[in-house]
Amino acid sequence: MYIYTYAAHEDEHSLCRLELRSLFGIDPDRPIFISPVQVDPSRSPFIKERLEVLYEGDSIEDIANQVAEMPATQASFKVLFVKTNDLPADGKMTYEDQREIERQVGMRVKGRADMRQPDTVFGIATLGGRWYFGSHAKNRSVWLDHMEKPRQYSMALPTRIARAVANIAVPRPDGIKAVDPCCGIGTVLVEALSMGIDMVGREINPLLAGGARENIAHFGLQGEVVLGPIAEVYKSYDAAVVDLPYNHVSKITAGEQQSILRHARRIAGRVVIVSIEPIDDMLTAAGFSIRDRGFVKKGAFCRYVILCE
Numbered sequence: 144m145y146i147y148t149y150a151a152h153e154d155e156h157s158l159c160r161l162e163l164r165s166l167f168g169i170d171p172d173r174p175i176f177i178s179p180v181q182v183d184p185s186r187s188p189f190i191k192e193r194l195e196v197l198y199e200g201d202s203i204e205d206i207a208n209q210v211a212e213m214p215a216t217q218a219s220f221k222v223l224f225v226k227t228n229d230l231p232a233d234g235k236m237t238y239e240d241q242r243e244i245e246r247q248v249g250m251r252v253k254g255r256a257d258m259r260q261p262d263t264v265f266g267i268a269t270l271g272g273r274w275y276f277g278s279h280a281k282n283r284s285v286w287l288d289h290m291e292k293p294r295q296y297s298m299a300l301p302t303r304i305a306r307a308v309a310n311i312a313v314p315r316p317d318g319i320k321a322v323d324p325c326c327g328i329g330t331v332l333v334e335a336l337s338m339g340i341d342m343v344g345r346e347i348n349p350l351l352a353g354g355a356r357e358n359i360a361h362f363g364l365q366g367e368v369v370l371g372p373i374a375e376v377y378k379s380y381d382a383a384v385v386d387l388p389y390n391h392v393s394k395i396t397a398g399e400q401q402s403i404l405r406h407a408r409r410i411a412g413r414v415v416i417v418s419i420e421p422i423d424d425m426l427t428a429a430g431f432s433i434r435d436r437g438f439v440k441k442g443a444f445c446r447y448v449i450l451c452e
Contacts, residue, residue, distance in 0.1 A: 144177055144178070144179055144196045145177065145178055145179070145180070145181055145182075145193055145194065145195055145196065146175065146176070146177050146193070146194040146196060146225070146268050146270060146275055146277075147167075147175070147176055147177075147178065147182075147184065147190055147191075147192070147193050147194075148174055148175045148190070148191045148192050148225065148227035149163065149171075149174055149187070149189045149190045149191055150174060150189065150191055150227075151189045154439060154440045154441060155188075155189070155303070155304075155439055157437040157438045157439070158304065158307050158437045158438065158439045158448055159189040159307070159437075160437060161307075161311055161435055161436065161437030161448060161450070162187060162189060162307045162310050162311055162437075163189070164435060165310060165311040165314045165435070165450070166180065166182050166186075166187065166310060166314045167180050167182070168180070173229050174227050175225075175227045175228055175229060175268070175270055176270075177196075177270060177271075181195075183280070183338075184280055184281065184282040185282050185283040185284070185285050186306075186310060186338050187282070187306070187307065187310060188284075188286055188302075188303040188304075188306050188307055189307070190282055191227070191281070191282055192225065192266070192279060192280065192281050192282060193279070193280045194225060194266045194268050194275060194277045194278070194279055194280075195277045195278040195279075195280070196275050196276070196277040197213070197276055197277040197278065198210065198213075198275070198276045198277070199273055199274065199275045199276070200273070200274050201272075201273065201274070202274060203244055203247060203248065203267075203274055205274065206248055206267065206274050206275075206276045207247055207248050207251045208251075209276070210248055210251045210252055210276060211251040213252065213253065214253070215253035215254055216252065216253065216254035216263060217254070218254065218261075218262035218263045219254065219255045219256070219257035219260075219261045219262045219263070220249075220252060220254050220255070220256060220257065220261050220262065220263045220264070220265060221245075221249070221256060221257060221258050221261040221263075221264055221265070222245045222248050222249035222252065222264075222265045222266075222267060223245065223264055223265065223266050223267070223279055224236070224241040224242075224244050224245050224266075224267050225266050225267060225268035225269075225279070226241070228268065228269045228270065229269075229270055229271065230269060244267060245267070248265075248267055248276065249265075252265065263278070264278070264279040264280075264281075265277065265278060265279060266278070266279030285337060286302040286303055286305075286306045286334060287302075288362075289302045289330075289333050289334065289337070289362065290302050292328070292330075292333070292358045292361065293357055293358060293361050294328050294353075294354030294355075294357050294358050295328065296327055296328045296330075296351065296354070299327055299328055299330045300330050300331065300386055300417065300446075302330065302333075302334060304417075304439055304446065304448075305330040305331045305333075305334045306334040306338075307448075308331060308334075308384055308386075308415055308417060308448060309331055309334045309335040309338065309340055309342070309384065310338075311415050311448065311450055312382045312383065312384045312413065312414075312415040312450075313335065313340045313342070313381075313382050316338065316339055316340045316341065319340070319341060319381045319382060320341055320380050320381050320382075321335065321340060321341060321342040321343075321380055321381060321382040321383060321384070321411075322342060322343050322344070322345065322376065322378075322380045322382075322383045322384075322410065322411065323335075323342060323343075323344045323345070323383070323384045323385075323386075324344075324345045324373040324376055324383060324385065324403075324406070324407065324410070325345070325346065325347075325373060325385055325386060325387070325388060325403065326344030326345060326346045326351075326352075326355050326368060327346060327348075327351050327354075327355065327386065328351055328354040328355050328358055329344055329354070329355030329356070329358045329359055329366075329368065330358075331384050331386065332344045332355060332358075332359060332366055332368070333358055333359060333362060333364065335384075336359065336364040336365070336366045337362065337364060342366065342384075343366065343367045343368070343369070344366065344367065344368040344369070345368070345369045345370075345371060345372075345373060345375075345376060346368060346369075346370065347370075347371060347372045347373075349370055352368050352369075352370045355368045356368050373403055373406040373407065373410070374402070374406055376406065376410050378410070379410060379411070379412075380410055380411045380412075381411065381412060381413065382411055382412070382413040382414070382415075383407055383410060383411035383413070383414045383415070384414075384415050384417070385403060385404070385407045385414060385415070385416050385417065386417040387400055387403065387404075387416060387417060387418045387419075387422070388400070388403070397425075400422075400425065401425055401428065401429065404416070404422075404425055404426060404428075404429035404431070405429045405430070407429070408429045408430045408431055408451075412452060413450070413451075413452055414431070414450075414451045414452070415448060415449070415450055415451070416447075416448075416449045416451060417446055417447070417448055417449075418446070418447045418449070419444070419445065419446060419447070420447070421447060422447075422449075426449065426451055431451035431452070432451065432452055433449055433450070433451055434450045434451060434452050435449075435450040436448065436449045436450065
C-alpha cells in the first residue's frame, strides 16, 4: 500500500482531480490518501510525496515496536514526519510533537542516522486513525527544469499542465503507444518522454516541428517528431493528446478543428483533448464519448481538458 499527499492551487484544482482519478481511479476528499497503485510522485505536478507502507499500527508505540524488529540498515537514514494528515483541528501535532515522534521512532531503527544527507528517508504518517511507517519519496519537480526550453511558443501549454495531460492520457505507460499529432514545440512530448511514456509527435508547421525536435534533444530525450498533418497518420495508437489549435492564434476554421477531432478518433482509442472553449457538440459529432473532464483557469482564460474514448 502507498500513502500520497497532494496540493493544487484553486485555478488548477479541477485538473488535479482529473489527474488523480486517472492515475488512481479514486477522487480523494482529503489531501492525503492511501492506494494500492504505485506511482512515482515526480510524475505528477500535484503529488507532494509518497510513503511506501512497511508497518502500520494504532499508535506511535505500535510503530516503534515494529520498527525495532526491522533488520539493520547499512545505509544512513533519517525519519520524517509527514505533515499532511487528517487529524482534527484540536488534534494537530505541534512542531515539538512531530520532532518527538521522529526521535521516538528513529531511535529504534538499527543504523546510522544522518539528518542532512541520508541515503534513505523513512516517513511516518497518520490517516484514518491509524499510523503508518515506510520508505518516503519526495516529488523532485522535474517539470520545473523543462520550463527552460531553447525553443518557446507563446500559446504552448505550461509544463505543469502538459505533464498532467500526459498522465491523464497514459496513466499506466507499460506497453502503451501514444501520439501527439499536433505537438507544436513538443511541450507534452517532453513531459511524456521524461516519464517513460512511449509517445511520438507530429506537427504540420515545419518551424514548430524543428523546435520540438530541438527541445526533446536539449533534455537528452529520445523521441520522434514527424512533419505532416494528422490526416496522414495511418498507424493506430492506444492513446493520443490533442491540444486543439485555436482560431485566434492559428488560422484554422471550425471545419478544420472538426477534421482534427475525427482523425484523432480514428487513430486512438483514448484521447485527451485540450480546448479553450466547450466543444461537446464537436466531440459528439466526431464519434467520441466523454469519460471525464477538468479545466484550468488563469484569470479569464480557461483551458478545458476532456478525456474521451
